[in-house]
Amino acid sequence: MALKAFRGPRGWLWRWRRGPLRRRADVVEGWVLLGVWLLTLLAGIAAGLAAARSAERSLAHERVTWRPRVAYVVAHVPARSGARSSSRERVWVEVRWTAGDGSPRTGQVRVAPDAATGAPVAIWTDERGRLTGRPATATEAAVRAAFIGTLFGAGAATVPLAGGRLLLARLERRRLALWDAEWARLGPQWGRMAG
Numbered sequence: 092m093a094l095k096a097f098r099g100p101r102g103w104l105w106r107w108r109r110g111p112l113r114r115r116a117d118v119v120e121g122w123v124l125l126g127v128w129l130l131t132l133l134a135g136i137a138a139g140l141a142a143a144r145s146a147e148r149s150l151a152h153e154r155v156t157w158r159p160r161v162a163y164v165v166a167h168v169p170a171r172s173g174a175r176s177s178s179r180e181r182v183w184v185e186v187r188w189t190a191g192d193g194s195p196r197t198g199q200v201r202v203a204p205d206a207a208t209g210a211p212v213a214i215w216t217d218e219r220g221r222l223t224g225r226p227a228t229a230t231e232a233a234v235r236a237a238f239i240g241t242l243f244g245a246g247a248a249t250v251p252l253a254g255g256r257l258l259l260a261r262l263e264r265r266r267l268a269l270w271d272a273e274w275a276r277l278g279p280q281w282g283r284m285a286g
Contacts, residue, residue: 120259126255127258134248138243141243142244146236146239150235154228154232156217156218157225158215160188160216161211161213162213162214164207166184180204183199184199184201185199186199191216200222
């Protein structure tokens with residue numbers, strides 16, 4: 092039974108084999124199926140590679156242009172009391188730093204609850220001096236780019252695959268309609284031959 096499920100190359104290429112029951116619609120369906128698979132593969136690979144390269148370039152640009160800075164807590168942050176507070180818990184506070192162009196900036200960051208007013212805090216800023224997160228390392232960027240490329244590639248591959256499935260379903264309906272029409276024409280003749 093298990094061997095019947097695996098048809099092998101002859102089973103896959105039935106649309107191109109010569110035979111008395113092969114019709115033009117079978118050959119067209121075979122070529123459409125081959126084209127859909129090739130287009131799906133090419134679209135997925137092309138979109139995935141393009142998205143991965145774009146993400147890699149963007150993350151590399153962030154690594155080059157984002158800079159670490161030292162900011163200072165503007166207001167004292169009271170330590171939290173109670174059994175639930177822990178040293179890993181962080182609170183939002185306003186900090187002040189000087190941008191690369193010399194202008195003063197302020198923003199909100201998370202710090203330890205016992206940070207004193209004026210305490211230094213490490214932050215990252217972009218090329219315009221705006222507060223950002225830490226840029227991705229080269230390894231993190233490669234993983235993100237691969238993940239983004241995979242997602243975009245799979246998404247792009249679904250478009251020709253779905254279109255091909257719709258086209259093949261339409262071709263199959265047409266083929267079955269032709270079979271019905273031919274059966275309606277030839278079926279009564281078979282009844283006369285048997286009787």
